[in-house]
Amino acid sequence: MRSEEETRGVAKIVECVPNFSEGRRGQVIDALADAIAQSPGVRLLDVQADESHNRSVISFVGDLDAVPGAALAASRRAVDLIDMNAHTGEHPRLGAVDVIPLVPITGVSMEACVTAARALGAALWEELRLPVFFYAEAASRVERRRLPDIRKGEYEGLRAKLADPAWAPDVGEPRPHPTAGVTVVGARRPLIAYNINLRTDDVDVAKRIAKAVRESSGGLPAVQAMGVRSAAGQAQVSMNLLDYTTTPVHRAYELVQSEAARFGVDILESEVVGLIPLDAVADAARAALRLRNFDREQILEAKLMEE
Amino acid sequence: MRSEEETRGVAKIVECVPNFSEGRRGQVIDALADAIAQSPGVRLLDVQADESHNRSVISFVGDLDAVPGAALAASRRAVDLIDMNAHTGEHPRLGAVDVIPLVPITGVSMEACVTAARALGAALWEELRLPVFFYAEAASRVERRRLPDIRKGEYEGLRAKLADPAWAPDVGEPRPHPTAGVTVVGARRPLIAYNINLRTDDVDVAKRIAKAVRESSGGLPAVQAMGVRSAAGQAQVSMNLLDYTTTPVHRAYELVQSEAARFGVDILESEVVGLIPLDAVADAARAALRLRNFDREQILEAKLMEE
Numbered sequence: 177m178r179s180e181e182e183t184r185g186v187a188k189i190v191e192c193v194p195n196f197s198e199g200r201r202g203q204v205i206d207a208l209a210d211a212i213a214q215s216p217g218v219r220l221l222d223v224q225a226d227e228s229h230n231r232s233v234i235s236f237v238g239d240l241d242a243v244p245g246a247a248l249a250a251s252r253r254a255v256d257l258i259d260m261n262a263h264t265g266e267h268p269r270l271g272a273v274d275v276i277p278l279v280p281i282t283g284v285s286m287e288a289c290v291t292a293a294r295a296l297g298a299a300l301w302e303e304l305r306l307p308v309f310f311y312a313e314a315a316s317r318v319e320r321r322r323l324p325d326i327r328k329g330e331y332e333g334l335r336a337k338l339a340d341p342a343w344a345p346d347v348g349e350p351r352p353h354p355t356a357g358v359t360v361v362g363a364r365r366p367l368i369a370y371n372i373n374l375r376t377d378d379v380d381v382a383k384r385i386a387k388a389v390r391e392s393s394g395g396l397p398a399v400q401a402m403g404v405r406s407a408a409g410q411a412q413v414s415m416n417l418l419d420y421t422t423t424p425v426h427r428a429y430e431l432v433q434s435e436a437a438r439f440g441v442d443i444l445e446s447e448v449v450g451l452i453p454l455d456a457v458a459d460a461a462r463a464a465l466r467l468r469n470f471d472r473e474q475i476l477e478a479k480l481m482e483e
Numbered sequence: 484m485r486s487e488e489e490t491r492g493v494a495k496i497v498e499c500v501p502n503f504s505e506g507r508r509g510q511v512i513d514a515l516a517d518a519i520a521q522s523p524g525v526r527l528l529d530v531q532a533d534e535s536h537n538r539s540v541i542s543f544v545g546d547l548d549a550v551p552g553a554a555l556a557a558s559r560r561a562v563d564l565i566d567m568n569a570h571t572g573e574h575p576r577l578g579a580v581d582v583i584p585l586v587p588i589t590g591v592s593m594e595a596c597v598t599a600a601r602a603l604g605a606a607l608w609e610e611l612r613l614p615v616f617f618y619a620e621a622a623s624r625v626e627r628r629r630l631p632d633i634r635k636g637e638y639e640g641l642r643a644k645l646a647d648p649a650w651a652p653d654v655g656e657p658r659p660h661p662t663a664g665v666t667v668v669g670a671r672r673p674l675i676a677y678n679i680n681l682r683t684d685d686v687d688v689a690k691r692i693a694k695a696v697r698e699s700s701g702g703l704p705a706v707q708a709m710g711v712r713s714a715a716g717q718a719q720v721s722m723n724l725l726d727y728t729t730t731p732v733h734r735a736y737e738l739v740q741s742e743a744a745r746f747g748v749d750i751l752e753s754e755v756v757g758l759i760p761l762d763a764v765a766d767a768a769r770a771a772l773r774l775r776n777f778d779r780e781q782i783l784e785a786k787l788m789e790e
Contacts, residue, residue, distance in 0.1 A: 445775040452785040464771030468752040477761040
């Protein structure tokens with residue numbers, strides 16, 4: 177009973193980026209990563225541990241059928257090895273398995289990822305007794321779409337928060353797990369971290385451009401932006417593109433370019449930090465070349481990924 | 484003894500596009516395609532048979548180690564099933580296995596493809612007694628780089644041509660195979676068929692732009708171009724980009740754009756016909772967004788193709 181999109185013979189690839197509340201003890205971080213690496217049908221891409229946040233972010237990919245099992249295996253170890261009552265760190269957090277987003281990459285609909293996120297949430301409660309909130313595309317109500325809203329009060333405020341009927345968890349009883357708190361599970365578009373360096377060292381210009389570009393102050397939808405100084409000393413507009421199907425990379429580039437022109441400033445260069453989906457790259461080429469009828473299957477390497 | 488480029492853990496993918504002198508008898512064409520499809524380690528992508536050319540073009544991909552074996556298997560059948568003495572068709576040709584280009588796609592150097600092409604040529608002579616010319620990047624001398632030069636005189640003129648010491652084959656004796664003629668084997672960059680439609684129906688404008696763009700009349704290197712009318716009636720600059728590492732797609736686009744501006748004409752749209760390598764798409768995005776330090780490994784799907 178799969179949708180047409182999913183039966184075209186393309187590999188069904190999902191990315192999963194669980195965040196765990198441990199960024200200091202190497203053995204614990206290794207154990208979490210190993211649990212994923214040893215799960216069948218998935219591939220570990222990256223482990224980033226941050227000591228000051230006391231948090232690690234693990235990226236892995238695999239078939240939609242295989243990814244939730246790997247996330248569950250790592251969660252099992254996190255519940256065993258992390259005690260939130262002893263946890264300190266700069267990053268806001270609610271639990272040992274703090275958040276698990278599923279991200280559709282190739283041949284998988286957002287709808288299928290939402291369904292998988294909900295099933296994973298049910299399993300986290302059934303097996304590990306972790307109460308679960310669903311967020312982003314999997315949210316059950318609009319107040320639960322954004323992580324900062326769900327995280328308000330943090331781990332320390334969980335007992336009081338869950339007692340409020342408005343914040344009853346989506347799955348499980350309204351009491352935090354005694355050592356692992358609660359977990360937030362959801363589905364979202366891939367996030368693209370994208371920075372534009374300006375031909376000026378005036379950070380104030382970058383800040384004013386960022387204000388014009390970001391959604392929260394009336395700019396482009398699904399764009400977060402701030403003005404900062406780059407490591408090389410240039411003024412930089414540092415952005416998160418939360419949904420490249422809503423605001424593609426080239427549109428963010430063009431708005432920064434036209435806003436910068438108001439200050440007589442040009443773009444020096446831009447950079448993608450970390451990973452970017454092929455479709456987002458193809459969209460940029462499509463826009464620049466006014467490409468008509470360009471299908472990603474025309475990219476030789478994409479054709480090779482068909483099953 | 485592999486080069487650094489080939490040991491980065493990326494799949495070593497080569498495309499092979501053999502052309503056979505049979506475009507009418509479906510059973511023969513199927514037998515050739517089956518020989519490739521049944522070879523281990525390769526994947527059949529496309530079979531295009533042209534009746535008026537009486538010729539078929541088969542595209543397949545695979546590991547550098549597996550591709551020559553598949554080409555040899557199909558050549559064996561072609562020698563069995565095609566008699567060039569009975570062959571007629573509009574396209575110039577020299578043999579049953581007319582030409583076999585190897586095309587580096589991912590994780591393989593041109594040098595490695597040249598080496599593989601030379602080994603394949605030796606095998607075609609050893610096993611099938613096909614004399615072989617090497618062309619393009621595998622050519623032994625500059626007069627043999629271009630297919631039209633090697634093909635001059637066609638199958639019917641082969642006996643006389645090979646008797647000329649200047650046209651002694653690179654492998655084998657200077658006599659054509661009695662029924663299969665000779666074969667041309669080589670290595671080349673992927674060819675991108677790229678058309679740009681203009682906002683005019685004046686084909687003369689397209690012809691004048693094509694003349695400014697193509698290498699043969701002093702334009703961009705590794706570009707073939709002609710002015711034609713598109714199916715929809717627009718003036719079209721129809722190009723082959725023979726080496727996108729020499730002239731990338733966006734540079735051809737920009738030159739057509741600036742030449743068209745001389746006639747007060749804008750670009751309506753462009754189109755890629757058939758396949759395009761991921762690196763060529765990434766180059767277009769890189770240019771449009773002034774991307775700095777952008778590596779193809781940052782494209783999530785490309786990372787997934789690592790071994």
